[in-house]
Every structure is written in C-alpha cells, then in structure tokens.
Amino acid sequence: MLEQLLIFTRGGLILWTCKELGNALKGSPIDTLIRSCLLEERSGDASYNYDAPGVAYTLKWTFLNELGLIFVAVYQRILNLLYVDDLLSMVKREFSQMYDPKRTVYNDFDDIFRQLRKEAEARAEEMKKSKQAPKPVGNVSRKQGQAAAQKAGLEGGVKQKNGASGKDGGDGGDGDFAKGRKSENGYSNGMGIEESHAAGVVKNKENGSSENGAFDVNKLQKLRSKGGKKPDNVSKASKVEPKKKVTKKNRVWDEKPSESKLDFTDPVDERGDENIAVMADQGESMMDKEEIVSSESEAEEDEETEKDNKGNAKKKGWFSSMFQSIAGKANLEKSDLEPALKALKDRLMTKNVAEEIAEKLCESVAASLEGKKQASFTRISSTVQTAMEEALVRILTPRRSIDILRDVHVAKEQGKPYVVVFVGVNGVGKSTNLAKVAYWLLQHKITVMMAACDTFRSGAVEQLRTHARRLQIPIFEKGYEKDPAIVANEAIQEATRNGSDVVLVDTAGRMQDNEPLMRALSKLINLNNPDLVLFVGEALVGNDAVDQLSKFSQKLADLSTSPNTRLIDGILLTKFDTIDDKVGAALSMVYISGAPVMFVGCGQSYTDLKKLNVKSIVNTLLK
Template sequence: MLEQLLIFTRGGLILWTCKELGNALRGSPIDTLIRSCLLEERSGSASYNYDAPGASYTLKWTFHNDLGLVFVAVYQRILHLLYVDDLLSMVKKEFSEIYDPKRTSYNDFDDIFQQLKKEAEARAEEMKKSKQVGKPMNNNLARKLGNVQNGNMDRGNKKKSGGEPGNDRDGDNSKGHPLENGDISNNHIGKGEANMKVKNNGKENGVSNTGAFDVNKLQKLRSKGGKKTETVSNKVSKEEPKKITKKNRVWDDSPKEAKLDFTDPGSENVEQQHMSVVAADQGESMMDKEEIVSSDSESESEEEETSKDNKVDGKKKGGWFSSMFQSIAGKANLENSDLEPALKALKDRLMTKNVAEEIAEKLCESVASSLEGKRLASFTRVSSTVQAAMEDALTRILTPRRSIDILRDVHAAKEQGKPYVVVFVGVNGVGKSTNLAKVAYWLQQHNVNVMMAACDTFRSGAVEQLRTHARRLQIPIFEKGYEKDPAIVAKEAIQEASRNGSDVVLVDTAGRMQDNEPLMRALSKLIYVNSPDLILFVGEALVGNDAVDQLSKFNQKLGDLSPSPDPRLIDGILLTKFDTIDDKVGAALSMVYISGAPVMFVGCGQSYTDLKKLNVKSIVKTLLK
C-alpha cells in the first residue's frame, strides 16, 4: 500500500499531497531525503531507504527540472510495490500540464491521481499474470525431484514403464526456463535435498567414488609430509647456534635509563627557552589567515571548451553550424543524449584528480537528473551548463551541513564547567600525533588551556613522541604508560582536566587499520565511555580511493561495535600531507561525500603553524580545472 505521495517545489513549497491516503508518516522521511540525497547530490540514486524506530520506508522520486518540481512516493519497504515508478511518471506528466507558478492549491488533482493509481496498479497486475502464463511449470523436473503428488506421481511411474512420451517433450521444451513465484524456491530446495541424499547415502544408493578425489589419500600424504618437515626442521635447529636475545627497553622515568632529552643540561628554564624558540620560529597559525583564491580569466578554458564542445556536437548534431545554432537559439529541453558527452568528460577529469570512480559516477548521475528536461538558455552551450551544475554540486557537498566552530563550542563547554574533549582517530602512520600538536598550538594562540592525553598505549614510542610535543609547547600531558586500557586513561585524563581547569583535552589514540576488529572495539569503547564532544578522523590526502574504504569502515565499525543504541560516528575530518598532492585533491571530495562529515583542518607542512581551513572555492576550482 502506498503511504504518501507529495509534490513540492525545489524551494520547499508543498503543492499537493494525497488526502485519501492520509497516512501519518512515522519519523521524518521527507526531511531526511532532502538533507541526505537532494542537498548532497545523491539524487541520481533510484531509491532511498529510511529507517526509524517503528518505521521502515522506501522513498522514490523524480524531477521536473524545467518547472522545478519534485515528486516523491513513500511506501513500506516490505511491500516492494512494482507500480510506483510508472505512477510517478504518469503523475509528473499530468501535473505538469495543469501546473501554474501562481497557484498554491491543487485540490482538483485528487480525482486525477486516483484514476492514475488504478491504471498503474492494473498494469502491474497484468504484467504479473503475463509472466506467470508465459513461463509454465516444469512438471518433468518437479517429478524427478519428488515434488509432484497423487496423479502426477502415477504418471511418473507410467513413464518409467514406457508410457506418456509427451511429458518428455514438455520437459525438454521447458528446460532452462526459471519458475515464477514459489515454484522456483520449491524446486531449488528439492534439488538441494536430492543432492544431499546422493552425497550422504552414496554407498547405499550404489554411487561409486572411483572418479572422485580421495580425501583419505590426501590426509595420509599430508601426515607423511608433516613428519618429514618436522625431522628436517629439528636437524636445522640442532645445527644453528643459539641466538642472543635482545634486552627489552624499559620506558619509565627511572634515573638508570638515559632520557630522550637532548637539551643542554646546564641551561636554566629549559621549558621557557623551548617555548620562546617555538614562538619565534613558528609565528601565527595558518588557521587564522584567510586564503585568497585568484580569479583568473577563464577565456582560455572557455575557448578550449568551445572547441571540444563543437567537436562533440559536430559528431552528434551535424557539425559546427548546428552546435552554434543551438547555442544561439537555445534548445527546447535537454535530453540525456545531450548531456552524456559533457558528463563523461567531467567524470574523467574528476578521476584524474583522485576522486573515486564510484563517487564520480554518482555525481554525474545526480547532475544529469537535475538537468534532464531543463530548457537550455540562449547563447549557452551544453558543456557550460553541465560545468556550472557540477560546480554547484561540488560546492554543496564540500560546504558543511552544520556549523562546527570549535572555539565557540570550547567557550560554551567552559561555561558549563567541563572540558571540551576531542578524540583523534585514524589508520597507522597518517600523522595523528603531529597534527594533534598543530591543533594544540592553534588553540594556545586563542588563550585556550589545552591538555594532551596519551591514549596510544599500543605503539612503542607513542607516549614519548607526544611528551616531546607537550614539552615544546609547554602543555601538560596525562599519561599512564603502555599496555593500559585507553578508555580508562582517557577518562582519568578528563577528570584531571576538570580538576586543574583545562579547557580542552586532546586525546591521542593508536593507529589502527579499519579491518582490525579488536582495536576497533577498543576505540568504540573509548568513545562510548567518555562521550567526546568531537571525533576527528585523520586521513591522508594521498590515498585517493582508499580513503573511501577507510572512512566508511571506521564509521561502520563504530556503529556496529558500540553498545549504545545511538552510536557516535565521525564528526569531522583532518586531512594531512595536503601540500604533497599538487592538484590531486579528490580525496577531500571522496571522504566528505562518503561520510557527510566536513573537512575541518588541512595539514600542509612540518611546523606547528602549517594547519589551515579547507578553501571550498579553491578545491572546486582545482577539481574542474
């Protein structure tokens, strides 16, 4: 049963809803569709599944781009209604004929919709019946599998004695045709049971295994080979000399071991000297500097696009004159064939900039769905229209859905008397500790009291690395050594920050691959126990397509392994090594598209000041250059 059908403009004005359906939707599926698909350029998808407590809907939609209308149908996911696509296309056609931009009420459309719904349902029923009639049941196959009862079984016995040759022909004619509805599942089950009987009762039924591979011989060969390898390994071990075992280093503050401190022991006020050197060398963080994007003249690129567009249109539309005529006179409505060459060129361009192929394809599908049927303005080329639509789409994707202002949130948490907690997560070797120190330096410049929490209790040297950054920046660090539970260390660090009046706690975690379930479970526990204010995923700008896999699996594991019914996922992204990729900036787009989380910081160098905001205009310009 169809739950609801709505027609609204792209500006959000609801023009018509089906009153006779009148079903109150649980949750907010329409709002979620607009936020998750339409505003994030995922409208090229066929459908969207909405899950909420007590609700499970499937939403399908279509656009009338020339009029700026959206048609959305909502139904229970378990029903699998076959007529929805046909109904949406008919409603779109009929409603566009009576649409007037000045009207806001369309009560007269109710009767038209009911008639269209009946036609769509009847057409779907006819298609079902035609499929069932066109593909008859394979009686011969069913009889062999033992699924035919009573009279059919008797005919099977007659056939064994030489009667009814017609059934043989029926079986041959229907060979290779799958059965409809429940018949295919029953026959498959029967076949599986028959095979199991042959396998299990092979000796009783007289089935010989002479041509098959003998498993017993394989096990005997393995056991003989295992004995030989054991004797050879024993001989080798006897001949080898004893290896000298290396003494484990003890990482503690005992005076017996040499400390990792290469400063002059005779100098006084070492920490103050370190801080003064850092301030002198580093200067102001790049986070507080506005990056200016140069607006270069696009005449050269436009000339290149003109020549390419003319070549493409020349192949499809009959040469340079027809393409120029379309550009001057305008085209009635853009079709998919008109958009395909320009979209293919844009997809190839995005992929050369390190955008994942799947994401580039979905973006092009979304742009095509937003332009198909739209009227091409005069003096406008198809390629220019597609390029402008893609630029708007990329800007919408990279622009954060919600504002995340860390400094504002820090002051809000300070007024509530608790520290603001940021957890840095990511795979191995991406630069979590280094960029954590950059964030700490930036917060210091805004008179924020920062404390570091060394919760990487897995990697050797991780605590010492963070301790070095803390000493240089004169920031207190909370540490408990190695082989401790990172969730408990983070909890104690937050408690210590509350006692000593620290405004922000930056939690450093161990690097872990997205498929390492024990470490991902430990990370999920840390987040569940401490409820941080911000979870930052630290990823490399170099990885390209692998960033999609890393980020999606991190989110999936955090959701699956969390004991909470409402698990916390990644809130923001910190991209490192951004200065090494030249124009291959597609990882930023891929990561934002797959997670919906914004890129909050960009690491672009070795010093503490080399941290800046993501310039959306610059990224979009680079991607389309």
C-alpha cells in the same frame, strides 16, 4: 501499500498530497530526504531508506525540472512495491498538463491519481503473473528438439574436422534450433554449408592451423631473420661518443666534530630534567591566515567534442555549435548531457576522486538538468560545468558551524573541558597533527592538555611526550597495555581539576577491518562522549578513502551501546602539500561521510595547519 505521495516545488511549497491514503508518516522522512539526499547531490540514487524508531520507510522520487517540481512516494520498506516507479512517471505526466504556477490547490487531481494507481497496480500484477507462469512444452516439440540436437551435433563434429564452422545452414523443422547455436569460428548463421566450409579453411590457413596444435615454421624463420638485424636506435646509440668518467672526490674526515653538530636533542637544564627551557615558537599558524584565490577561471575550449563511429574524438562543426548556442535547446535530454558528463567524470577521476563518487555526482547533475530549457548563447558543456560547480560548492561547504574556538569558550563557561578525539588508520599523522592543533590553540591563549591513549603502538607515548615538552603543555599518560577508554576518562577528570580548556586525545591507528581495535575505539567514544571526533585521513588516498570512512562510521554505529550514536564529526586532511592538484580525496571523504573538512595539514612544522578553501578546491577539480 503506499503510505503517501507528495508533489511540491523546489521552494518547499506542497501542492498536493494523497488524501485517500491518509496515513500520518512517523518521523520526518521528507525533511530527511531533502536534507540528506537532495541537498547533498545524491538525487541520482534510485531510492532512499529512512529509519526511525518503530518504522522503516523507502522513498522514491522524480523531478520535473522544466517546472521545478518534485514527486515523492513513501512506502513501507518491507512491502517492496513494484509499481511505484511506473506510478511516479504517470503522475508526473498527468500533473504537468494541469499545472499552473498561480495555483496552490489541486483537489481535482484526486480522481486522476486514483485511476493512475489502479492502472499501475494492475500492470504490476500482470507482469508478476507473466514472470511466474512457466512456458508449456509439448512432447512433439521435445522430440523434435532432441532429434535436431543430435543431428546438429553429428554434422557439427564432421565439419569441425574439415575446418568448417559447424553450423546447419539448411531449411526445415530443425532450422530454428540450428540458428540458435553458435559456432566456434563465429561465422553468421545465414552462411551456407559450402561457404562456411570454405571460410573455415581460409581461417585455419591464415591462423597457421593453430587450432589443431600445429606451428608455422615459416613464421619462426621470419622472426629469426628479423631478430638478426640490429635496430636503428641501437646503431645510432653506438655512434654516440662515451661520456667522460666522473671521478669520485676524496672524503674529508672530521676527526673532532663539534658536539653541537651531533646534538639534536631538546635542551635540558643542569639538573637533567626533561623540561624544555624555551617553548618551540615557529611563528603564526596558517589557520589564522586567509588564503586568497583568484576568481579568474582558466579559459576552456569553446567547441564541444563528440565521438565518431570509431570512438575517436572529433569536433563539431562551427556553424552547428554556434547555431545551437544562439538558438538554445527547448529541453535538455539525457543524451545531450552524456558527452559533457563523461568528460567531467574523467576529469574528476584524474583529480583522485573515487570512481563511485564521480559517477554519482554526474548522475545527480543529470537529474537536476534533465528537462530544463537551455538558455541562449550558452553551450551544453558550460551548462553542465556550472551545475557541477554549484553541486561541489554545496557538498564541500559545511552545513554547521566549525568554529572550534567558539565551542571551546562555550564549554569553558559550562565548567568542563572541550574534548577532541583523533581517530584514523595507521601512519596518517594523527600525533603530529594533534600537536599542530595544540600549537594553534596555544596561540589563542587556550590551555591544552594531551592524553596519550595510544597504548598499543610502541613509542607512541614517547612521541607525544616529545611534542608536549616542545610545546610546554601537560600530558596525561599511563604507559602501555592499558585500557584507552579508562585513560581518556582519567585524563578528562584531571583536566577538569587543573582547569585545562581543551583535552586532545591521541588514539592508536587501526585499519577499518580490525574488529578488536574498532571495538576499543567505540568504547572510548561511548564512555567519554567527546565534543568532537576527528577522522585523520591522507590526501593521497583515492578509492580507499571511501572504504575507510564508510567502514569507520559503520563500525561506530554497529558497536555503539548508547541510544545517541556518535559518528565522525569532522575530517583532518594530512599531507596536503604532497598531492599537487590531486585534491579529490577531500571531495570523496566529505561526500561519503557528510562531515566537513575542519583542518588541512600541509607541512612538517607546527604552523603548517590551515583551513580548507572550498573555492580553491572546486577550481582545482574542474580546471
């Protein structure tokens, strides 16, 4: 049974709801749909599942972009109603005929909707019965089919020996059965017996009777004769004078190297302690520097391309494209948008955006543009480009505050440390970027303590200890083979006692499919309830970014023991300086998780940490 059907504008004004249904929806499925699906450019999806305590809804929707209307149907997920899509299209068609922008009440639409729902339900029942009813087969027709099969099989066997196509081209009661069969040589069913026989002989001759296992000796002789000739490039290369041999220089051995050249360790005092004498100071962190992005966009090709019958790209005529841009188009259709969207999808994939994400984005942009009136003096490609740019800005712009410094001061006023947990797969640079975040916080006069909770990887505690010595900050460690959740809990208690403002928790790298380590990570998060869970991911990954983040979030949700499930709160993107313009991993990660990119690692020193510039990323993706 349908729970509710709503019609509202893109501005949020509800024009009509079905009073006949009268069901009060539990939770807020419509608000969640708008916030989590429509505003996140997921409107190209077929449906949306909403889960709340004691209820599970499925929501389907359609747009009327020409009038700026949205039609949403809500029903219980267990019912799986088949007529909802048909009902939405009929409601959209009928309501568009009576819509008036000045009206806000449509009580007269109740009777129309009641009739439309009956028609949709009746049509769905008919389709269901037609699929379930078996087709009757008589005894006579069965005998004719068996006789035709035997006859066709015998004739086909004879023809295959003679090189023919093995088809029955004659007329009679067995003609339909013969037409339904497909020959091995692939000739059309309309060909006669003699014609197919001749065609088959010619084909076998051209193919060198390869179907019978024979080999053409003439071809072998031709290949040998070709192989005997030297190619032109080889003869030309032989004429080139050989380069002079480079002689190796003698190595000069330094028998008494200075100790300063060989000593790369941190300085120690005379007592032999591991405390560093001077804190590592490498200047101001890039987090506090504003990146300037040029607003000038690169010039694009003015003429649209289309594909001919052979699949080659050709440019439209100057007059036709210019006339369409001047006159505009009444309503954009999906067929008009497909060429531009395909070009955009290919461009996004070349920038390392996951194929699944690029396809969903293009579907969402098509859903938002279909039916809209194209403005004059604009091309379809530029219209699609503008819509995609707006969609990317909406996705990459954080929906909540990511000001960590403000959150740290709020936690300090409450008398507790601000806890950040770094998670991710192996080898992405969690410990190194944890040290970069610590260096940035120290520059803002915030006291930091590190917690070495990577008790799995050999050398992880020593690596973090080295960063702590260089930054002159305390570190809490308990060695290896300890429960990381207990170590993190004790570290937070120690930070509360000594008055540290921030606790940075380093965890072991783990693959998203490693069940024991994922269970340990879930325990650490549930036990300590950190203020921020940062997923550290590489900017080099493409499709794997989707798999990593989706499985990390799914495992944290499945293994959670608390009612308030904690998922990924933010993303730290590493190795951003190694990808040139392949910045698509940032888009893929944000789209699949909904978490913002809070830090970007772009080098090997402590200062190489900066914010994500949304405008720069969007320009890079679309240029």
